[in-house]
């Protein structure tokens with residue numbers, strides 16, 4: 001499932017392909033993905049020029065010259081494939097196709113159809129139901145310890161669950177929450193409201209570092225914006241704790257101690273990985 005760093009990498013990869021270009025042709029091959037595609041999507045976007053490509057949480061925001069904004073979510077399995085010349089035959093899961101006036105073809109491929117497309121306009125974008133309740137954007141300059149502490153103040157549940165709440169921090173999924181808590185040295189079981197002051201500063205910094213490192217990895221692995229297959233959007237990353245139950249963490253010899261290495265617990269139905277020696 002694409003997480004925030006993957007979506008940001010897709011955004012950066014698509015920027016030179018889309019921004020400043022006009023959509024010469026848009027074709028939808030089915031009426032819905034997770035929900036119905038917007039009515040008249042193809043007609044509304046055909047002939048429009050893309051003026052900017054933004055991102056909020058895991059949503060890609062295509063800004064057009066008439067102030068229309070196309071909101072795209074990749075869901076569980078969505079990918080955007082880019083072809084510069086004549087593309088190969090369309091696959092069964094290529095549900096929406098965009099062609100630019102520069103001759104590029106973009107195909108939105110989504111086998112499981114958990115992806116989503118919606119239309120908004122620039123003026124009311126922040127109030128769109130998909131975006132209105134999202135919390136701080138972790139890569140924004142305004143995201144710091146004080147902002148995070150304010151969101152966590154008074155919360156009684158564990159910090160792991162608070163960070164998974166999209167109204168606290170936008171776009172963080174299970175992997176990057178586990179990695180950020182490890183980097184900050186905070187136990188996932190710690191009561192969220194106690195993460196204030198220095199702890200909140202440490203955690204905000206850790207979240208940004210973990211995301212930046214992942215984006216740097218993704219960016220370098222698709223240096224020419226895409227893989228040879230034309231795919232954008234997924235990359236492997238070395239994790240410190242995620243998926244490493246029983247192993248020793250990069251910061252101590254926990255596997256040889258009584259704590260037995262990286263632990264896996266379940267919080268709100270999701271696996272949490274952490275080092276009980278380093279994270280308090």
Ligand SMILES: [Zn+2]
Nearest residue numbers: 249252254275
């Ligand atoms: Zn350890």
